[in-house]
Amino acid sequence: MCRWLAYSGTPVLLDTILYKPAHSLIDQSLHSRLGVETTNGDGFGIGWYAREAELDTPAILRDVGPAWNNRNLREIAQHVKSPLMFAHIRASTGTAVQQTNCHPFRHGRWMWMHNGSIAGFHGMRRELNMAVDPALYLEMEGTTDSEAMFYLALTFGLEEDPPGAVARMVGLVEKTGRAHGVESPMQMTVAVTDGTTVWAFRYASAGKARSLYYSTRVDSLRALHPDLTFLQEVSDETRLVVSEPLGDLPGAWNEVPEHSYGVVHPGADSLHRFAPLPV
Template sequence: MCRWLAYSGSPVLLEDLLYKPSNSLVMQSKHSRMGAETTNGDGFGVGWYGAGPIPGVFHSTEPAWHDRNLRELSGHAMASRIFAHIRATTGTAVQQTNCHPFRHGRWLWMHNGVLTDFPKVKRDLALAVAPDLFPEIEGSTDSELFFHLALTFGLERDPQSAVAQAVGLIEDTGRRHGIDYPIQMTVATTDGDTTWAFRYSSEGNSRSLFHSTDIATLRHQYPDHPLLHGLSDDTRLVVSEPLGDLRGAWREVPDATCVVVHGGEQEMYPFTPELPVAAAV
């Protein structure tokens, strides 16, 4: 399906995340260890927060390992909050408007997974998107529609509740169409200040997701590791799969869980879908 990472902490070059680690995202684009597919070559995207209020995004339909512009950009662009995503399409076209992360104002969103039998449920779900948000949908993916459902249900006010309602609607719609397991997801979203990451699937067997452990502790364990000494104590990563093999650096996110990262604080909450009130009437 896809692989992604969400970084926050001291400013780093994009190449420090995308190229330098032994299991970097670019490495995963050809040799994913834990993905549904080994190769994720159907485009990529990077989102980052710079000087302005709106995050920058760079999308390409090239495989990440093959894109010279990504290699050039990564050696110069630096940010303290970065989203990056490599895509393996589940059926929709390979085009820039289908590349993650998706953007709405200050918000970024990326998804690994699938809305099962998407053509069967697409019309019903599209009609649930708020009329003022619907014109913003540029591509044809289930992931972008999922994003706009979350926005419809109040992502900008309460991300955990909005995603729970979007997933509740997706599951209810899917089951009305005879789909046993309507959604498979790991999702990350951010407003540039806080990151929310979700791991969930209708079948209870979700795609892989990990979070980094405390940098200060790792620095104490590995005093000679150069990368750790360049990172602030509040640095945090949430990733589809670990970027390296440093013992103790990564912990698996439990299934049906929401991870909230704000500064150096990282908290986990149970995640349970809920049917939106309007849909339940």
């Protein structure tokens, strides 16, 4: 599977989030504790928005090599600041190790990344891809289930109603999978953003979904750890959503409940139940 993180809040150097934590995403690329695989070396990607996020589409950097020794990633991380960033390290579930299969995926202002898989995807790939809006189909470049999920969600109205679109996407995948004899097709944690709001989903058709955590409110963490400089430098609205915690700081991390999604945006964050919708 894969590991990912989403950061939203005070603009910081990408290095602050990607490299500096004790169990950073770069460390997880070699030493994942909660993933299916310990090593996630089948490519990586980062996507970020400039400070004037309402003016820009996100920048994307993706490569097929492992994140732990990529000099370009290290160089960019030490010089680029962003208020909203996605980062993903990949462990392939069978599709090719190629740049177009690395996350995050982008459509206009939107970014998407995924950990998990569609069971039996190769047997239903054509059917799922044919359900993508023809106006969007030509934008698909890779061969992963993750990209197919993104474009199906776009087809079902992601830009107007992200939770509803993701629920309809999952509904179609489960309906199609069961028609192909796959009883439990979907395993996912997904992050999607428009550059202002982040939606993060945790769901599995059966069994336990892949791990997902969100950070505690910064004002609460300051009270617990008043000596940490980083907490004094970021706003109360700064938030991280991660596949696994970036360290062992007491009180810092909260598990996202099964079958739920969270919304991170200026103002109050929120947590909601998630269930597939029929299509």
